[in-house]
Amino acid sequence: MATLSPQTQDKYENLRKSLGSMGRVIVAFSGGVDSSLVAFVANQELGDNALIVTSASKSLKRSDLDLTRDLAEKWGLNYRVVLTDELSKPGYRSNPVNRCFFCKTSLYSLLASVAEEESIEFIVNGTNVDDLGDHRPGLIAARDYQVQSPLVDTGFSKADIRELAAHLKLENADKPQAACLSSRVPYGTSIDESILEQIESAEDQLAELGFTQFRVRHHDDVARIEIPADDMARALEMNEAISNRIQSCGYRFVALDLAGFRSGSLNKGILDVVQVNPN
Template identity: 45%
Template sequence: MLLQKLEQLRTLLAEMERALIAYSGGIDSTLVAKVAYDVLGDRALAVTAESPSLMPEDLEDARIQAAEIGIAHEVVNTHEMDNPNYASNPVNRCYFCKSELHDTLKPLALERGYPYVVDGVNADDLQDYRPGIQAAKERGARSPLAEVGISKLEVRELAKSLGLPWWNKPAQPCLSSRFPYGEEITVAKLQRVGRAERYLRDLGLQNLRVRSEGDTARIELPPEQIKEFVSANDLSTLVTAFQSYGFLYVTLDLEGFRSGKLNQVLQLASSN
């Protein structure tokens, strides 16, 4: 069944003849880039958007991965932070982010002779609250993984079978996702969160988030890692580091890491 989906994905991309991939460096868009390159060769182009909400090391990862795949790769700048509809951080913030992205990519694709812009949206994403998907569709973007019904788990299985060493890479949504809806996002706040997460990554942690609310940093780790984290690290040193980045308070979420946790406020609101 999975091999059948892979063949469907290859066929779909081959029929496009030329495609520009909205390539974040995450495993979803990396799989699309890999398969697109396999079937289209130099008729596929991966483009990564650079902005304050992308950590520099994630951009570097995207470059390294694209080079190993062999696909042509370019970086463009996007300016979603200039849009108050984005910076004010409404519940549909991602709509304005993807609008800026695809308003940048679509003219580039047309200028270069690519009839299609494709992204890494998978079938599971369609079941979550993702206003950015609407913005992409409005601008004619295609989602090959979703179109052939490939789930997030299947993305990783296919990436592993194709020999991609990043098949189990943790998801890294943009840094703006670390803020509760309604709290204004600024470049300084994004940099503060980025530095805090980099500090934790340097401790050897991978699957993590630093949620930012006002002057408080809330660290989320997988529940099974919390006890070891507390015992193995000098917490006073960590707090001092976070405070040097601009936070006043540092907390640890005892529930642990859960992707999309900030969306639970939307679920509570809809149930009331």
């Protein structure tokens, strides 16, 4: 294993102590590197007393759901899949700027029910300190349901997480950040299952063409593709193949965003403070 920096080693030890002291815990597990690290360390410290739970939401890519199952098997996790119903909530479907609040409320309310049934006191997530400065209404839902964020409590940044994940040889240590499919839809545009399936199908096409980091932003009949600057030349050389494949998913027009890949680009210009329960 690569040697950890002293600072990350200290954070790792504190994370182990924090999770180990909880006794029994539910970990909200999406397959991203953040929640994966929490799930892995919780399993290290608590074994089957750490219940690792993934929501098979319509906004979670099937490839990410498959990844959680694969990792759970490889790591020997006490793993469970639950179904959340955020698409049945008008507040979610209307896609306001605080959409994530409604999604996380659906998730955490269900996890709270599981915790009560299983007599588990703590629910934890993979939020890290870098998330605190971003537009994340889901943090309000976490607070409402008293969900703990051990990576925040022990001072982990995204860079720290990737360093430790690589040290522990987690298979997804280098996995690009992957937000839910609904994040590809501009705020104010209603979301339904067919739109999410269309976006997922288009992104699957890009993956099949060999791209590894991308977003397909949904603008009605226009698919706006964001990829890193280093992939621009290759994408332009493959423009016909990309266009044909994306159009086969139901889009009339396919655009390559010259500004490149930007995680959370649809959050640009949003106020930091939003009203959580608009009338």
